[in-house]
Amino acid sequence: MPLPFLTADRAFDAVDDVALPFEDRDRWRRPYRPGPWRVGVAAIWLLLASYVLFAAVVIALTGTPSDAGVILGIALAIIVVSLRLLRMGVWVSARGLRQVGFLRTRTVAWERVSAVRTVQQPVRWLGLPRAVQGQALSLVRADRAAGQPGAPLLTTHNADFLGRATAFDRAADSVEAWAEEYGRG
Incomplete structure (x- = not known):
């Protein structure tokens, strides 16, 4: 019985040259495991x-x-x-990218995404007001002025990736692969 939260490892352990070896791409899935925090x-x-x-x-x-x-x-x-x-985190499907927060959920269709990129910037430590230097996966929407990135999707210091830099890199690569396949990013 496949467990949907284990999909991040299967994406990189696949023997095919396919970056996204999922059966049902229309189903919303998190491209990484929830972090220990x-x-x-x-x-x-x-x-x-x-x-x-x-x-x-x-x-x-x-x-x-x-x-x-x-x-x-x-x-x-x-x-x-x-x-x-x-349930909080970033979810992807063929329809778009969904950022699930504690109180609200934002969904962006791939057609409205102009880029998904990893940037070095100050990020919040475990969602608290304290900011530290880290990496963030940012979404640049096509309908924003001058291609300004919105709030970070993932950071190296959030509850999923604190102390797990390799897991952050794999999750960022996976989200970027979804954006490259379905969007213009």
């Missing part, structure tokens, strides 16, 4: 949710059902937050 934070949130669910069971057995319902709602909210953290 992202998975670790989500695991801690899920651990917290298990304690809150246990508290909901105890309250349901000893207290009122409305109190147990409130605690159950809190546990479900924690689970939704942790799953959304795992």
Whole structure:
């Protein structure tokens, strides 16, 4: 059974000369594995949710059902937050490029992409206000003035690639390959 989050390694281990050995290119997929920081934070949130669910069971057995319902709602909210953290990142398909954030998702069709390139610039460390020197994968849209890049898609210091420079290079190469195949970038 293939696991969709393992597709980054399969793309570079293929024996063919095809850069993108995927069966269904219309399906949205993340071209890299989620990083250990992202998975670790989500695991801690899920651990917290298990304690809150246990508290909901105890309250349901000893207290009122409305109190147990409130605690159950809190546990479900924690689970939704942790799953959304795992879903964040860059996703690609034949239709375009999708950047999934915590609260919003932006999708850009490949026809509107003029370039995808790796640039050296100050980047935010784990999404915090502190900026450090690093690399960022930037998307330049065709409908922007003077080809100015937007917000970085991936950085060497985000939750997926902190301390994993090789993984960043592979993910950037994969996104650039998708852009080259389907867009003008």
